[in-house]
Amino acid sequence: RCTHSTPPHSFRKVASISRCCHAVLRLAKDGCVHTKDDTAALQAADEWEITGLARFAAFDLQFFLAGEPAFWYAPGENLTPAQVVCHSLVADTGSRQVSYALLLIEHADIHENDLRSTAPWYGLEPTASDMYAFLNGEVDQRQSRETVLPNPDEYDSLKSQYGVM
Structure with missing residues (x-):
């Protein structure tokens, strides 16, 4: 604050x-x-x-x-894409914000190490880990249940809507 x-x-x-x-x-x-x-x-x-x-x-x-x-x-x-992802998640790690952050991660090809090294400053280590677990199809390997990950089918639809492949 x-x-x-x-x-x-x-x-x-x-x-x-x-x-x-x-x-x-x-x-x-x-x-x-x-x-x-x-x-x-x-x-x-x-x-x-x-x-x-x-x-x-x-x-x-x-x-x-x-x-x-x-x-x-x-x-x-200059802000890095990893910082922008973290800034979008600071106040809310709900499904909508996480979905948009996932889109940027995939669209801007943000390397996992970049986000993992940025996330601790914002207190988002578990969220970063959970998002990459989701992207890698390893949702069972999540660190935290606090991050609300999107439904995979809904996320695929969102990716299609925004042209993220």
Whole structure:
């Protein structure tokens, strides 16, 4: 949760942002970005990058988004596809979010080691493991029952809908 005391519309003017704001904004229900003005200000700032489901469009996976997109504070750093997957799962590892993350993993050919090395920073190690177990047809080898994996037939249909092979 972001507890930064500076109003969201001022983020681009802040030179030193506390560590809590280096986390993904707007993924938690009480995130810091709430308005279209906040979104516009963050999009205009070079050090902030759109992430989460909104970032999937950069990989030709376009989803309908309810509300404002998530952002990541990353001065001079490009987000990796593995980070984008993690950002999409931080607040929700339900079937819908996991299905979309699986699409990006397959579409962007995210190597298992890349996601496994990124996931611990976000507390998503079991989720990353479970997703690759699903993709490898080894659902019985799951580490955690907290990750809600999609029905395989429904996931295949989703892959077909988005052109992911």
